[in-house]
Amino acid sequence: MMARSPSPAAGGHSTLRLSGNRLTGVDAARGLALLGMMATHLMPTFESDANLTPTWVGLAFSGRASALFAVLAGVGLALSTGRQVPLAGPALGLARRGIALRALVIAVVGLTLGGLEVNVAIILVHYAALFLCVLPFLGLPVRHLLAWAGGWILLAPLVAYLLRPWFLAGDPPLHLGHNPSWEDLGTPGPLLGDLFLTGYYPVFQWLAFVLVGLAIGRIPLHRARVAALLLVAGTAVAIAAKALGNALMEDWGGRQALEAVLDEPRWPLESLLQVNLTGIEQTGSWWWLATAAPHSGTTLDLLHSASAAAAVLGGCLLLGSxxxxxxxxxxxxxRGAGAMTLSLYTVHVWVLAAFYVDGRPDGWTDEGMYTAQAITAVALGILFAVLKWRGPLEQVAHGAHVLGSRPLTPVR
Structure with a gap:
């Protein structure tokens, strides 16, 4: 459906393309996040040389694609709970219950995928936990959300830095070392510790991304000037955060200080700081909090990744305009693929698991595998969008949301 032309009564602001009641730019950004995550799963993020030189995939997508997913989760929650004017009262309570049931569906899918043998970090259980953690914030106006997001970006990394060693020193350590699965429900301590602080996508820090997205979703995204502001301001802040992190590491002695405490000689720290700090025990020096490395969970990492996500969303909204x-x-x-990311991501992980166990077909390169899966995802997305179908898992999640959002009928 085409958006109506702006009228003088509407203040003369240009509007952006909608599909039904959806902003197509949000779905398009989600589609980019899916393709970016698939790239990090299928193609190397480091070269195979002695220095482990980062590849363009590692430099472009590592940390950013998954963070974009989390920011867009917040945007989507804002759009479904009142847009610029958040729901309140009983309506907000019903919406929270529906979101909680949708999170349950996502968690079930994630725990099921977690039982597969696959060499990727599956985000779905953490994603579901983020949905639950953000429920108390859904009724806040944008200025309060911005304050919470800013405070979380500043303070959560510090708290995590202080708590993580204590979690890892437990007996057993509160860390899984693998994707959460159904079996882990029997050991809730390590499962919760991994989800919130010691795992690949630590919910405690990553809640900042959802709060940023929730604040973005509360502003008038249908206005082109707002989209342009997201693009320009997001790009500027992302560049500034990354530049400051690089200066702290390379010009002010941060990397040398960290190399002195790093007990991982196989991995050159210079390369890790550009691509991924996951798996590195960030202890022994306060300099760990000064990096902007992907998946470091620091203030500069959260600020950079959230701002980059805002810029991507703004660009997609402008392209829609x-x-x-x-x-x-x-x-x-x-947008077709972005509207059914749960289904496509699930199929992607199943395919990876099949090749992980049986090996890929002869002659298939990393690039060939990615191209085949990306084209398939885009083609399926277009087909479902043209036919106005929801993805199968999206339909289940939507049904759970609708069921949870219904008022309880009093028993007579």
Whole structure:
């Protein structure tokens, strides 16, 4: 459906393309996040040389694609709970219950996938936990959300740095070392410790991404000037955060201080700081809090990744606006896949697990595997979008949300 032309009564602001009641730019950004995560799963993030030189995939997508997912989760929650004016009272309570049931569906899928033999970190259980953790914030206005997000970005990394060694020193350590699965429900301590602090996607710090997304979703995203502000401001802050992190590491002695305490000689710290700090025990020096490395969970990492996500969303919204002006659906290849990421991500992980056990077909390269899966995801997304179908798992999650959002009928 094409957005109506702006009227003088609407203040003269240009509007962005909608699909039904969805902002297509949000779905398109989610499609980019899916393709980016698939790239980090299928293609190397380091070269195979002695220095482990980062590849373009590692530099472009590591940490950013998954963070984009989390920010867009917050945006989606804002759009489904009142947009600029958050729900309140009984309506908010019903919405929270529906979101909780949707999170349960996502967690079930994630725990099931966690039982597969696959060499990737599956985000779904952490994603479901983020949905639950953000429930108390759904009724807040944008200025309060921005304050919470800013405070979380500043303080959560410090608290995590202080708590993580204590979690890892437990007997057993509160850390899984693998994807959460159904079996881990029998050991809730390590499971919760891994989900919130010691795992690949620590919910305690990553809640900042969802709070940023929730605040973004409370502003008028249908206005082109707002989208442009997201693009420009997000890009500027992302560049500034990364530049400051690099200066702290390379110019002010941070990397040398960390190399002195790092007990991991196989991995050059210079490369890790550019691509991924997961698996490195960030203890022994306060300098760990000064990095902007992907998956470090520091203030600069959270600020950079959240700002980059805002910029990507702004760019997608503007591209949708351009498509409206040209009367073309420029976002269809991305928004189709982005509207069914739960289904496509699940199939992607199943395929990876099949190849992990049986090996890939002869002659298939990393690039070939990625191209095949990316084209398939885009093609399926376009088909479902044209037919106006939900993805199968999206349908289940939607049904759970609707069921949870219904008022309870009093017993007579």
């Amino acid at each position: 351009l498509g409206t002006w040209l009367n073309l659906d420029l976002l269809l290849p991305l």
